Amino acid sequence: MDYIENALNLAKQSSCAGDYNFFQALREVLTSIRPAIERHPHYTENRIVERIIYPNREIHFTIEWLNDRNEIEINNGYRIQFNNALGPYKGGVRFHPTVNPDILKFLAFEQIFKNAITGLHIGGAKGGADFNPKGRSDQEIMKFCQAFMTAFYNSVGADIDILGGDIGVGEREVGYLFGQYKTLTNTYNSIITSKPLSLGGSEGRNSATGYGLVYFTQTLLEDMEESLKGKICTISGAGNVAIHAIEKLYALGAIPVTCSDSTGAIHDPNGIDLALLKEIKLVKRLSLSAYAESRKSASYIRKEAYPEGSNYVWQIPCFAAFPCATQNELDIHAAQRLVSNGVHVVAEGANMPTTLEAVDYFKQNGVVFAPAKAANAGGVAVSVLEMSQNHTHNYLCAEEVDAKLRKIMADIYTHIKRTCDEYELDMDLVSGANILGFKRVADAMLAQGV
Ligand code: NDP
């Protein structure tokens, strides 16, 4: 049997049978590393593929807490500590009602290779809870974060597993999670990143994923003697990654014209009003319908009116598209529309926002496609800078962090492109990224013995 089908069958026999998102990520990585597997037989001899597809540990815990009405609420919490061959487990925490072991396993699996691609020494993990932060008071958010950490703190450690932000977990939540860990352990350890500056957070971490995404895209466009200047760009999402991507696109002279949230999408042909967007999503935490109410040039399309399964923003003609909301938000129908409207580049800010079918369609139609594990790695890379500053007590200014982020993103592109050349993959950055990440993890696994 082919080694990919064999590995997928093995994974299916374990507890993860039926894990749709995890199998999607698994299939993409395993399919694209074939050239490396064929060139290096010692990976097969040492059963690296069979070993890399199983999480080292899956932790499931119950979170019990009291809401503002003094009622008991119960949520499920998880942490998937997938692989620590390269360093301590590292990855974000997601609070969203859709969180389940399948979603977290796909995210943790992807994180292993993303973290390897940064060239830094961190393993891959992801965690979260099926908690919906929408409509909760600040006090409820704090109580939930405290209960989450209380249920789970003994599996965390500055050299064991370091948490971070993701959907529904920003500086506010990270601050509460950190505060509870400190209280429970009487330490001030760097067990979580994306902390507020007042708690030892890093300058530039909040903007790092969005800025890094645009730096990566800029680097690859320069390599093709192109640029973002004056180009129409479409973005999905209206959270941390999307907002900072829009900010950096403006800084480079591009024209970002869309954004979206869980209620609908905005098309603002004159360019998104960034100050208004920040006010509505970050300060007031409202739906994007409020954006259109304040801005005459913008149209708001409710989610129910989208074509089947697809985000409205992909209907808008653009030079570059940046999916920055969530997994599988850009399907084959959206890909066909983007291609027929002449898109040149698609760069993933979110994790696995593009379906496998859509990625193939972009490849077949000559669209340059930058996969998440390369394009959005700036966030976790600056998380490691935060850890390093916490350990050394030597803090960097915003300009220093930004210079490091630019270099990290440019280096990621260079290393992936070199891998593409080595394996004659042309501009297949998906395969280049997967092979680069896989080899780094596999070589570390070999060096450690069984
Ligand atoms: P945020 O919570 O800040 O924002 C998420 C945005 O996406 C919100 O606008 C939200 O809408 C929207 N969204 C979330 N889920 C859905 C859904 N199911 N359908 C439609 N819209 C949705 O998260 P981030 O910006 O941090 O994360 C966005 C993506 O980027 C995720 O895939 C995350 O894993 C990835 N990522 C994040 C990094 C980080 O540093 N934060 C690093 C690397 C990747 P609403 O406002 O209505 O909730």
Ligand code: 2IT
């Ligand atoms: O998907 C990701 O890389 C993140 N959510 C950031 C993880 C981190 O630990 O900073």
